[in-house]
Amino acid sequence: MAVEPVPGTGPAVAFGSVSLSLGGTDILCDIRLELSAGRTHALVGPNGGGKSSLVKALLGQMPHQGKIAITWPGEAGNVGYVPQALEFERGLPMTVEDVLATMVQTRPGFLGLARRHRELVDTALARVGLSGKRRRRMGALSGGERQRVLLAQALMPQADLLVLDEPLAALDEAGIGLFETLLGQWQAEGRTVVWIEHDLAAVRRLADTVTGLNRKLLFHEAPEQALAPERLINLFSHSATETPRVAGEVA
Numbered sequence: 001m002a003v004e005p006v007p008g009t010g011p012a013v014a015f016g017s018v019s020l021s022l023g024g025t026d027i028l029c030d031i032r033l034e035l036s037a038g039r040t041h042a043l044v045g046p047n048g049g050g051k052s053s054l055v056k057a058l059l060g061q062m063p064h065q066g067k068i069a070i071t072w073p074g075e076a077g078n079v080g081y082v083p084q085a086l087e088f089e090r091g092l093p094m095t096v097e098d099v100l101a102t103m104v105q106t107r108p109g110f111l112g113l114a115r116r117h118r119e120l121v122d123t124a125l126a127r128v129g130l131s132g133k134r135r136r137r138m139g140a141l142s143g144g145e146r147q148r149v150l151l152a153q154a155l156m157p158q159a160d161l162l163v164l165d166e167p168l169a170a171l172d173e174a175g176i177g178l179f180e181t182l183l184g185q186w187q188a189e190g191r192t193v194v195w196i197e198h199d200l201a202a203v204r205r206l207a208d209t210v211t212g213l214n215r216k217l218l219f220h221e222a223p224e225q226a227l228a229p230e231r232l233i234n235l236f237s238h239s240a241t242e243t244p245r246v247a248g249e250v251a
């Protein structure tokens, strides 16, 4: 199912027969999928189904077969990535601000945040509700606060293609509300979001398309069809030996 693109700064993304093996195991088989520009695309499926591997291939971090094409509306924009988890040694003497400084400046983070980047960091911290924690050591943050730091770095600079790997993990209700606000802004601005998520209620509420992945592509549809009970039973109990379907094929 192809949804209408939304005009904005986000690109269209096309996976052309993408396959990926690791250590002799097939992780992804013949993934053919087209993601419209400016839309929010959720990837769902069981643990180990290959969702993170697919987005790492998209980010150029995972060797794969097949082609992944990113088609920008004009000049190539920024890509933001929120990885699945951020672990920090408790004693690491780096504050939230130091970590964000390393992401926006070329000079070492321990020399402090360069003045010309201060506004960018201030804005990102405010948008994720962490302004009051900028001097806190990373190792002293809670899981939800670390998740917010991950979201903040995807806003510096604001990305046009956002790749999010379980951004709601560890977020409390306020954090989820904050994520929904950010997502609403990205959608209004026509940014493209590729979003791995296990919270299917959030996916139903917020995604434009839902792609079911379990080593193979099982469906790519609007949330109402994708999240029907039969579909989910099939997705979460799917045998890898079943024949894969191509995006857009009727179930």
Ligand SMILES: Nc1ncnc2c1ncn2[C@@H]1O[C@H](COP(=O)(O)OP(=O)(O)OP(=O)(O)O)[C@@H](O)[C@H]1O
Binding pocket: 022, 023, 025, 027, 045, 046, 047, 048, 049, 050, 051, 052, 053, 054
């Ligand atoms: N470097 C690696 N070597 C061998 N196997 C790997 C490697 N990295 C990942 N895998 C395997 O690839 C499979 C897919 O992993 P991936 O992280 O892409 O799944 P996922 O759908 O994102 O899972 P989850 O929902 O648990 O985050 C898993 O079985 C995992 O063990």
